[in-house]
Amino acid sequence: MKHRQLRVNELVKRELSATIAREINFEGVLVSINAVDVTPDLKSAHVFVSVLGPATGTSVIDKLEAHRPALQAELSRHVVLKYTPHLVFHLDHSIERGARVLEILQDIDKPTFEKIGKVLRDHQHFAILGHVRPDGDALGSQLALALSLEQLGKDVRVWNEDGMLEKYSFLPRAELLTKPPATAAHVDVAIALDTANQKRLGTALAAVASAKIWINIDHHLSNPGYGDLVLVDVSSPATGEIIFNLIKGQGLPFNHDIAENLYAAISTDTGSFQYPKTSARTFEIAAELVRVGGLDVGKISQQLYENYPRRRLELLRELLRTTRFGEHDRVASFSLSLRTAADLGVLPEDNEGLIDHLRAVRGVIVAVFFEELAEGKVRVSMRSKDEAVDVCAICQKFGGGGHTLAAGARIRGRLAEVEEKVLEEIHEVLKRRS
Ligand code: AMP
Ligand code: MN
Ligand code: MN
Numbered sequence: 001m002k003h004r005q006l007r008v009n010e011l012v013k014r015e016l017s018a019t020i021a022r023e024i025n026f027e028g029v030l031v032s033i034n035a036v037d038v039t040p041d042l043k044s045a046h047v048f049v050s051v052l053g054p055a056t057g058t059s060v061i062d063k064l065e066a067h068r069p070a071l072q073a074e075l076s077r078h079v080v081l082k083y084t085p086h087l088v089f090h091l092d093h094s095i096e097r098g099a100r101v102l103e104i105l106q107d108i109d110k111p112t113f114e115k116i117g118k119v120l121r122d123h124q125h126f127a128i129l130g131h132v133r134p135d136g137d138a139l140g141s142q143l144a145l146a147l148s149l150e151q152l153g154k155d156v157r158v159w160n161e162d163g164m165l166e167k168y169s170f171l172p173r174a175e176l177l178t179k180p181p182a183t184a185a186h187v188d189v190a191i192a193l194d195t196a197n198q199k200r201l202g203t204a205l206a207a208v209a210s211a212k213i214w215i216n217i218d219h220h221l222s223n224p225g226y227g228d229l230v231l232v233d234v235s236s237p238a239t240g241e242i243i244f245n246l247i248k249g250q251g252l253p254f255n256h257d258i259a260e261n262l263y264a265a266i267s268t269d270t271g272s273f274q275y276p277k278t279s280a281r282t283f284e285i286a287a288e289l290v291r292v293g294g295l296d297v298g299k300i301s302q303q304l305y306e307n308y309p310r311r312r313l314e315l316l317r318e319l320l321r322t323t324r325f326g327e328h329d330r331v332a333s334f335s336l337s338l339r340t341a342a343d344l345g346v347l348p349e350d351n352e353g354l355i356d357h358l359r360a361v362r363g364v365i366v367a368v369f370f371e372e373l374a375e376g377k378v379r380v381s382m383r384s385k386d387e388a389v390d391v392c393a394i395c396q397k398f399g400g401g402g403h404t405l406a407a408g409a410r411i412r413g414r415l416a417e418v419e420e421k422v423l424e425e426i427h428e429v430l431k432r433r434s
Contacts, residue, residue, distance in 0.1 A: 005038065005040065008038050008042075008079075008081065009035070009036045009037060009038055010036075011079050012036045012038055012045055012075065012079060012085070013033055013035065013036040015074070015075055015078050015079050016033055016036065016047065016071060016075065016087075017032070017033050019071055019074045019075070020033070020064070020067075020071070023067065023070065023071075023074075024063065024064070024067055026053075026055065026060065026063070027055075028053055028054065029051060029052070029053035029054060029055040029060065030051070030052040030053050031049060031050075031051055031060055032049070032050055032052075033047060033048065033049055034048045034049070034050050034092045035047075035048045035092070036048070038085055039085070041083075042081055042082055042083045042085055043083055043085060043086060044085050044086045044087075044088055045085035045086070045087055045088065046088050046090060047064075047087055047088065047089050047090065048090050048091075048092035049061070049064065049089055049090065049091060049092055050091075050092045050093075051091070057091040057093075058091070060091075061089050061090075061091055064087075064089045065089060068087050068089075071087060072084050072085075072086070072087060075087075109231065109233065110249075112229060112230070112231050113231070113245070113246060113249050113250060114250070115229055116215055116217075116229050116231060116246060116250070117246070117249075117250030117252070119189060119213055119215065119229065120149060120152070120154075120189075120250070120252070121152070123154075123188040123189050123213070124154060124155055124188060125154075125155045125186055125187050125188045125189070126146075126149055126154055126155065126156045126157070126187065126188065126189050126190075126191060127156075127157045127158075127159060127185070127187040127189070127190050127191070127204075127207065127208045127211065128142045128145055128146050128149075128156060128157070128158045128159070128191045128193060129142070129159055129160065129180075129190060129191065129192050129193065129195065129201050129204045129205075129208065130142045130160050130192070130193050130194055130195060130201075131160075131194055131195040131196070131200040131201065131202075132160075132161045132162060132200055132201070132202040133162060133348060133349075133379075134160050134162060134165065134168075135194075135268060135269065135352060136168060136264050136265055136267070136268025136269065136304065137194050137238045137239050137240055137265045137266075137268060137269035138160070138193060138194040138195070138239070138265075139160070139164070139165070139168050139171065139174075139177060139261075139264075139265075140168075140171060140240055140261040140262060140263075140264040140265030140266075140268070141193045141194055141217075141238075141239045141240045141243045141261070141262070141265045142158050142160065142177060142193055143158065143171055143172070143173055143174065143176060143177060143257075143261040144240065144243050144247075144258045144261035144262045144265065145191065145193065145243050145246075145247075146158045146173075146176055146177075147172075147173055147176075147253075147255070147257050147258045147261070148247055148252045148253045148254065148258055149252075151252075151253030151255070152252065152253060156176075157178075157185065157187070158176045158177040158178070159177070159178060159179065159180035159204045159207060159208075160177060160178075160179070160180075160204060161179065161180065161201070161202030161203045161204055162179070162202075162348075162349075163177065163178055163179040164177045164178070165349045166347070166349065167307070167308070167309075167349055168264070170303045170307075171260065171261055171264055172256070172257035172260050172261060173257055173261075179203075180203055180204040180206070180207035180208075181207050182203075182206075182207075183206075183207075184206065184207055184208070184209040184210050185207055185208070185210070186210060187207075187208045187210050187211045188211065188212055188213065189211060189212070189213045189214075189215060190208040190211035190213070190214050190215070191214075191215040191217065192214070192215070192216050192217070192218070192226075192227065193217050193218065193239050193243070194217075194218055194219070194220075194239035195216075195218060195220075195223075196218065196220035196222050196223050196401045196402065197222070197223065197224060197226065197401065198226050213228050213229070214226070214227035214228050214229070215227055215228070215229045215231075216229070216230045216231065216232065217231045217232075217239060217242055217243065217246070218231075218232045218239055218242075219232065219233055219234055219235075219236040219237070219238065219239055219241075219242065219403075220232070220234070220401060220402060220403060221234050221392050221401075221402070221403050221404060222392055222396060222401030222402060222407075223401075231246075234403075235277065235279075236277070237266070237269055237270045237275060237277035237278050237279070237282055238265050238266045238268075238269035238270060238282075239265065239269070240261075240262045240263075240264075240265025240266040240269065241266055241281075241282060241285055243262060243265070244262050244266075244285050244288075244289070254292070254293075255293070256293045256294055256295070258293070259289040259290075259292065259293020259294075259295055260289075260293060260295055260300060262285075262289055263286065263289045263290070263293070263295055263297075263300060264300060264304060266282065266285065266286060266289075267286075267300070267301070267304060268304060270282060271356070272301075272305070273286070275405070275406075276387075276405065308350075309350065311344055311345060311346050311350060312346070312350045312351075312354075314344055314346075315336070315341075315344055315346045315350055315351060315354070316354055316357065318336070318340050318344065319334040319335075319336060319351075319354060319369075320334065320357075322334045322335050322336075323358070325364075326423060326427070327426070327427060327430050328363075329361075329363045329364065330363060330364060330365045330366065330430060331364070331365070331366045331367075331368070331423065331426055331427075331430070332358040332359075332361060332364045332366075332367050332368070333358070333367070333368035333369065333370065333419070333423065334358065334369060334370075335369070335370035335371070335372075335415060335419060336351065336369075336370070336371045336372065337372050337415055338372045338373075338374065341371075341372075351369070351371065354369065355367050355368075355369040355381050355383055356383075358383075359383045359385060364385065365384060365385050365386050365389055365430070366382065366383070366384050366385075366389060366391065366426050366430070367382070367383040367384075368380065368381065368382050368383075368422065368423070368426070369381040369382075370415060370418060370419050370422070372415045373410070376412060376413075377410045377411060377412050377413070378410070378411050378412075378413060378414075378415055378418040378419075379408065379409075379410050380395065380398070380400065380408055380409045380410070380411060380418065380422055381408045382394060382395055382402075382406070382407050382408060382409075383405060383406050384404065384405045384406075385405070387404060387405070388433060389429060389430065389433065390404045391404070391405065391406065391407040392404050392407040393429075394407070394422075394425055394426060394429060395407040395408055395409040396409075397425060398411045398421075398422065398425075399411070
């Protein structure tokens with residue numbers, strides 16, 4: 001479609017929307033114009049209308065039809081065109097359809113939600129686990145579910161190989177989350193949250209050897225679906241969102257502390273509500289957490305994003321010194337050696353999110369962070385800004401996984417070796433694409 005025609009469509013849409021809002025009372029029904037299509041000869045304009053609320057679509061169309069002469073008159077006054085187009089109103093079902101699709105999706109998962117709800121009610125001893133090198137989503141989701149079960153009178157252990165991180169220790173009831181014991185404890189049900197595969201539970205795995213039932217709640221694309229009850233929703237931007245749906249849907253206990261943990265989980269895993277999987281539903285959930293939980297968003301955000309130790313900035317300075325660009329500036333990477341980490345005295349948790357500085361550069365499609373680990377391996381973190389460049393697939397080639405746009409792997413080898421191998425693979429993927 002020509003640019004001029006698009007502009008005419010947009011002008012007519014804007015003018016009609018304003019006039020309708022001003023002139024017609026639909027009595028509590030939300031009527032909006034989704035699109036306008038003016039024919040090239042300007043003789044007619046097809047107006048696609050969506051209706052939300054207690055009214056039939058046809059009654060709304062009838063009402064618009066009755067106001068057609070007045071609407072056309074207003075249009076001719078405000079939009080200067082050779083002809084005033086004849087308005088033809090159509091019902092657009094796309095919003096309704098969208099809502100229904102969501103309902104259907106929820107219906108598919110409904111039996112699983114219910115089965116999980118029943119297991120939670122019917123058992124007593126739980127262990128809630130999350131992935132190694134945890135992030136806000138893993139820790140927040142673990143604590144939120146634990147607090148809800150605690151309110152139900154259950155015996156709940158909350159374990160993570162790395163224990164509670166200093167930077168997340170402000171989370172309500174953070175003290176509940178500890179490192180797992182070295183020997184197996186009495187556990188009926190093991191619940192893995194935000195964990196793409198069981199290996200990523202690290203040392204927590206052995207501690208739940210006695211579990212009779214495994215529940216796997218996650219949002220990673222690469223999750224193979226381990227466990228007895230599997231709730232992997234890859235459309236969710238955070239596991240925290242699924243935990244919210246579980247708590248709400250199953251009528252489990254909810255309070256301020258649970259809300260704050262879930263808010264932290266969702267805020268961190270959406271990059272502060274920025275990443276593409278952030279949906280209207282995500283904002284609705286966040287709104288409910290803030291409203292019902294009585295949250296202080298400013299305070300939580302400050303604790304999450306403006307409370308870093310000085311050494312994190314010093315680490316960033318060193319990482320920037322190692323920054324490399326390749327593939328015509330479409331790939332950016334930096335790396336951290338064990339030696340630099342020791343010199344700076346940084347903790348593993350200090351580097352979470354620093355990769356975003358690379359991703360934020362215009363033109364960069366793939367950002368990579370290489371971190372040398374003590375056990376002769378390199379931890380690779382990868383981000384993509386283009387759905388067509390699936391970093392999960394790239395990381396899976398090296399035994400890792402994650403999401404399409406954010407993934408990782410642990411690769412055996414020396415830092416420089418792994419860098420070359422991984423950058424070469426990215427080069428191949430980009431070459432195939434362009
Ligand atoms: P990170 O770069 O560590 O923040 O990880 C990005 C995403 O990929 C997170 O959702 C991780 O859970 C996931 N991920 C990282 N490393 C692995 C791995 N070795 N296997 C599977 N998923 C991973
Ligand atoms: Mn995570
Ligand atoms: Mn997550």
